[in-house]
Amino acid sequence: MHELIKRFIGPLVGHTETSWTRVVMNRTTLEWVRGLQPEQRDALEISGEYWQNKVPFRSYRSAWYPEFDVCAKPLPESFDLIIAEQVFEHLTHPAQAARHVYQMLRAGGYFLLTTPFLLKIHASPTDCTRWTPQGLACFLEDAGFSRDKIRVDSWGNRACVKAAFRGANYCRRIHSLKNEPDFPLSVWALAQK
Numbered sequence: 001m002h003e004l005i006k007r008f009i010g011p012l013v014g015h016t017e018t019s020w021t022r023v024v025m026n027r028t029t030l031e032w033v034r035g036l037q038p039e040q041r042d043a044l045e046i047s048g049e050y051w052q053n054k055v056p057f058r059s060y061r062s063a064w065y066p067e068f069d070v071c072a073k074p075l076p077e078s079f080d081l082i083i084a085e086q087v088f089e090h091l092t093h094p095a096q097a098a099r100h101v102y103q104m105l106r107a108g109g110y111f112l113l114t115t116p117f118l119l120k121i122h123a124s125p126t127d128c129t130r131w132t133p134q135g136l137a138c139f140l141e142d143a144g145f146s147r148d149k150i151r152v153d154s155w156g157n158r159a160c161v162k163a164a165f166r167g168a169n170y171c172r173r174i175h176s177l178k179n180e181p182d183f184p185l186s187v188w189a190l191a192q193k
C-alpha cells in the first residue's frame with residue numbers, strides 16, 4: 001500500500017524519486033552536457049549508466065568496475081566526453097584515475113565529474129575522498145587540465161545537509177533549492193582537454 005501511495009499520490013504533492021542532494025547538480029550538468037552537442041560526441045561513463053538515455057550521444061559506452069579499473073590503466077579507446085557520476089569519491093587512487101581520464105580524452109574532449117561533499121560515508125566498496133569546489137578545480141589541474149578550461153559548481157543548504165542523513169528525496173512543495181555556498185552537498189566540474 002505504501003508503494004502505491006508513493007507512486008501515485010507522491011507526484012501530486014510534489015514528491016520526486018530524486019535525492020534532494022542531487023536536484024541542482026542534475027539540472028546543471030544536464031544543461032552543460034546539452035551545450036556540448038552530445039549527438040556529435042562519443043561518450044564513456046565510468047561505473048554508471050545514469051547518462052545513457054539523458055541525451056542522444058553519437059555513441060555511448062559504460063565501463064564498470066572491477067572489469068575496468070580507471071585507477072589501474074586507461075582504456076585503449078579515446079572519447080569526446082567521459083563522465084564519472086558520483087564515482088571518484090570511491091576510488092583509492094583518484095589522482096591516477098584522473099590522469100587516465102585525461103589520456104583517454106581526445107583533443108578538445110570533456111570530463112564531467114560529479115562528487116558528494118557533505119554526505120555520510122557510503123562505502124561501495126570504499127569511500128575515500130571529498131573535494132570542495134576549489135579543491136576539485138586544483139585536483140583537475142593536477143591531472144593535466146588547464147585552469148581556464150575547468151568549470152566548477154556546487155550546491156547545498158543547511159536544511160538539505162540535515163535531511164541528507166535521512167536520505168530525503170526532493171519534494172517541490174517543501175524543499176528549498178536556495179544555495180548556501182558554505183554547505184555544499186554536491187560538487188561538480190566540467191573540464192576540457
